[in-house]
Amino acid sequence: MDTAPPSERELAELDDSQDLNYQHILALAFAVKEINGDPDLLPNVTLGFHIYDSYFKDNSTYYATLLLVSTLEIFVPNYLCDTQYNLIGVIGGLDPLISLHVANVLDVYKIPQLIYGSAPVMGDKTPGLPFYQMVPKKDFQVLPKNYQYILALAFAVKEINGNEKLLPNVTLGFHIYDSYFQEKWTCYATLLLIFTLERFVPDYLCDAQYNLVAVIGGLDPLISLNVANILDVYKIPQLDVDWVNGKVESEICTGEEKLENLSAFLFEMGMTGHSYSVYNAVYAVAHALHAMSSSRLNHRMMVDGGGLKLLLHLLWQAQPLSVCSESCNPGSSKKVKEGKPFCCYDCIPCPEGKISTQMGKKYTYMNDCNKCTDETYPNRNQDFCIPKEISFLSYGEPLGITLALSALLFSFITALVIGTFMKHHNTPIVKANNRTLTYTLLVSLLLCFLCALFFIGQPGKMMCLLRQTAFGIIFSAAVSCVLAKTTTVVLAFMATKPGSRMRKWVGTRQAYSIVLSCSLVQVGICIVWLATSPPFPNLDMHSVVGEIILECNEGSVTFFYCVLSYMGFLASISFIVAFLARKLPDSFNEAKFITFSMLVFCSVWLSFVPTYLSTKGKYMVAVEIFSILASGLGLLGCIFTPKCYIILLRPELNNRGKLMRR
Numbered sequence: 154m155d156t157a158p159p160s161e162r163e164l165a166e167l168d169d170s171q172d173l174n175y176q177h178i179l180a181l182a183f184a185v186k187e188i189n190g191d192p193d194l195l196p197n198v199t200l201g202f203h204i205y206d207s208y209f210k211d212n213s214t215y216y217a218t219l220l221l222v223s224t225l226e227i228f229v230p231n232y233l234c235d236t237q238y239n240l241i242g243v244i245g246g247l248d249p250l251i252s253l254h255v256a257n258v259l260d261v262y263k264i265p266q267l268i269y270g271s272a273p274v275m276g277d278k279t280p281g282l283p284f285y286q287m288v289p290k291k292d293f294q295v296l297p298k299n300y301q302y303i304l305a306l307a308f309a310v311k312e313i314n315g316n317e318k319l320l321p322n323v324t325l326g327f328h329i330y331d332s333y334f335q336e337k338w339t340c341y342a343t344l345l346l347i348f349t350l351e352r353f354v355p356d357y358l359c360d361a362q363y364n365l366v367a368v369i370g371g372l373d374p375l376i377s378l379n380v381a382n383i384l385d386v387y388k389i390p391q392l393d394v395d396w397v398n399g400k401v402e403s404e405i406c407t408g409e410e411k412l413e414n415l416s417a418f419l420f421e422m423g424m425t426g427h428s429y430s431v432y433n434a435v436y437a438v439a440h441a442l443h444a445m446s447s448s449r450l451n452h453r454m455m456v457d458g459g460g461l462k463l464l465l466h467l468l469w470q471a472q473p474l475s476v477c478s479e480s481c482n483p484g485s486s487k488k489v490k491e492g493k494p495f496c497c498y499d500c501i502p503c504p505e506g507k508i509s510t511q512m513g514k515k516y517t518y519m520n521d522c523n524k525c526t527d528e529t530y531p532n533r534n535q536d537f538c539i540p541k542e543i544s545f546l547s548y549g550e551p552l553g554i555t556l557a558l559s560a561l562l563f564s565f566i567t568a569l570v571i572g573t574f575m576k577h578h579n580t581p582i583v584k585a586n587n588r589t590l591t592y593t594l595l596v597s598l599l600l601c602f603l604c605a606l607f608f609i610g611q612p613g614k615m616m617c618l619l620r621q622t623a624f625g626i627i628f629s630a631a632v633s634c635v636l637a638k639t640t641t642v643v644l645a646f647m648a649t650k651p652g653s654r655m656r657k658w659v660g661t662r663q664a665y666s667i668v669l670s671c672s673l674v675q676v677g678i679c680i681v682w683l684a685t686s687p688p689f690p691n692l693d694m695h696s697v698v699g700e701i702i703l704e705c706n707e708g709s710v711t712f713f714y715c716v717l718s719y720m721g722f723l724a725s726i727s728f729i730v731a732f733l734a735r736k737l738p739d740s741f742n743e744a745k746f747i748t749f750s751m752l753v754f755c756s757v758w759l760s761f762v763p764t765y766l767s768t769k770g771k772y773m774v775a776v777e778i779f780s781i782l783a784s785g786l787g788l789l790g791c792i793f794t795p796k797c798y799i800i801l802l803r804p805e806l807n808n809r810g811k812l813m814r815r
Contacts, residue, residue, distance in 0.1 A: 178204065180428035181244070184435035194443055200435075201238075207251050214251050218243075218258040240264060242438045244431060250482070267437060269430030285437070303329060306369065332376045339379045343368070347387055367392055483510050483536030486522045503535045510537050527694040528701065541694070545703040546609050546771040546778075553609050556778045563786055564602040570793050571595045577800050580807045585743075587641060587664055590634050595793070597631035601785040605778045617688040617705035622679040624781060625716035629675035629723060630668065631788065632754070636727040637667040639747050643734045675719055682712035693770075702770045721758060727751050746792050753787030 185200045205217035221240055243259060245252035245268035252268045259266055267285045310325045330342030346365055368384060368391045370377035381391050481487055481500035486509050488499045503509055503522035508531045525531055529538035547553050574583050574591065583591065604627055607620035641664050686709035693702040707713045728751035734744040761780040768776055799806050 176428045177431050180431045181435060184432045188435065188439045194439055198442065200439065207246060207248075207254075209248070209251075211254055214254040215258060218255050222258075222262050222264070241442055242267060244269065244434045267434040269434055332371060336375075336379055339376050340383060343380050343383045347383075347389070365389060481509070483508075484534045485509060503531075506531060508532075508535045508538060530699050539699070541699055541701045543703060544697070544700040544770055545611055546774045547611065548609055552771075552775055556775060556782070557606060557609055559782055560602050560605040560778070563782060563789070564599055567595060567599040567602060567789060570789070570797060571599070573797060573800060577807070580800070582796055582799055582807050587638065587661060589661065590638055590641075590664055590668070593668065594631055594634035594638075594788075597627055597634060598785050598789050600627045601631060601781060605781045608774050608778050608781075612690045612703050612705045614690060617690055618683065620705065621688060621707065621713060621716065622683065625679055625720065626672065626675050628720055628781075628784075630672045631785075632720060632723040632727060633668045633671035635747055635751065635788065635792075636671065636723060636730065637664040639727055639730045639734060639744060640664070640667060642744055643730060646734070671723055675716065678712065678715055678719060682709060682716070685709065686712065696769045700770060704770075704774075717758065717762075721755070724751055724754050724758070728755060743792065746795060750788045750791035753791060754784045757784040757787065 181202060181204075185202055188194055188200055203221075205220065207214040207217060221243060240262075241264075243255060243264060243266045245255055245266045247269070249268075252266065256266055265285060306327060306329075310327055313319055313325055328346065330345060332339040332342060346368060366389075368380060368389060370380055370391050377391065384391050481498075485500040485502050488501050490497045490499060507522035507524050509522045522535075525538035529540055531537075532539050546556075548557055571592070574588075574595070577583050578588070601624070604620065604623045607616055607623060610616070644663070688705050688708045691704050691706035693704050696702060728748065731744045731747040731751060735748050757780050761776065765773055765776050
């Protein structure tokens, strides 16, 4: 394989994304060509090089580094069959983090790395990594290249505003925006100039005292062209810096340009400090190789007269150095040092919930930390925003499946109890304490279990309207049935006393009146709720980090707790009445079972409130579903388990004589 240095034509065809560091490539090629042309420095040895881009990504950096130590252009880790091509050294990038990643791989193979940018910060986990820094330490290495243009603009505006005859009663001002050499940032900055100051609302301008009269273009012809495309819509002129031939050419480069014919105003002609460091790094490798090849210990490395052909690989990034401070890493922001020039600053971590990140081709980072959009959140390093996940209690996750199956199972059990009671419809234990109330209670419990399914799945408008109101009305009907049963027992006992006036209150009519009136109160509360502040689907983007919660906003928290409070009031009355009637001498007295069932019911819903308030997202919904299932199961189990036991397992006890004796 021919390893002669690439020509200028070949170098010009490299990825145009590296145009900012084209001079570094030229410095590398020039040094390699100069060394190969020196017969005294490395006789019988030909230097070559390959260039890889890290794309500012860790995985790309590691991949490119492994390519260096593998067979050329074939990625097989730890496999090298090109004996005539040997990797002697690596020139690292401007980014210290990239150089650190490269060193982690090269250290395994004991290959040195020369860096011409900032040295990585070493820690306890990175001891002894081989770095050879080629950049001298200087307080001021690079001045802000465009600072002179800003000064010229500010000076001109100040001169004009000081001339009372030129623009009386008019004050000029200016705003400066950076395009970051990207089309989208250019368009965004141009639109910011046109609309309300610092507030990007397209085609909306409310600052009548600020009027944009002209725009001074940038130094890049493409930037000015993008600006002009927008300004033309609003008929705003652009004053461009004088380009080659006084206009922006539609075809910027042909690939045949000569360096000496290009505008010195647009292109850097002098050698920069970084380019000189690249040049020195190549010579450092060459002199080290010269010393090594002259040593007896390494004499066997020379291939019989064919010469040792080396591949010198360059991994570089585009990161301009600040004047007196290192560039801040992503996830941090600049804080200007007091009493120091504006280019001297400290790097402080971004506060929680904010990020700073790379803005364009230049390896520069935002001066301030910014919040992510509502749809995204910061990653762990706070250097870019991650899309939030959509979250709701669905049928496709274990929690949703478990709750849904539980609701269906309890509904099935309730249906079996209803079937059992209907089959033994005329037996004494079914007829006791008003069997119509018993069926009403069982149907209410069946609907309670089924209404839990309203809480699972993606919230919709109808689901949000129905789930809380249906739950409140159905549960109120169930508790009303329990209250009616308990009241019937108490009234029946009081009516047995001689001369009691309570006999006229004993009967099914009073029991039905209790169920109907208590249920209608809850229906009235729900109607007012739906008429004034109905629940609706909502996106909660702030309660849980990294999640967008699809939820039902209750519309009015007051009405939600009114529904719960009324249910609690009915349950409390039922518990008190049942507790007082638990020892009454009635053969079919259910008061003991009702007392225990109401105790379970009240315990569940008392613990529900603090648990519900302490959870967020889909787990709030899961807590309410669990409370619905637990309290319903408590009523079903405590009241109907003893009756089902007698009906199914002890049928001989299901007659009036036996029950009376018991």
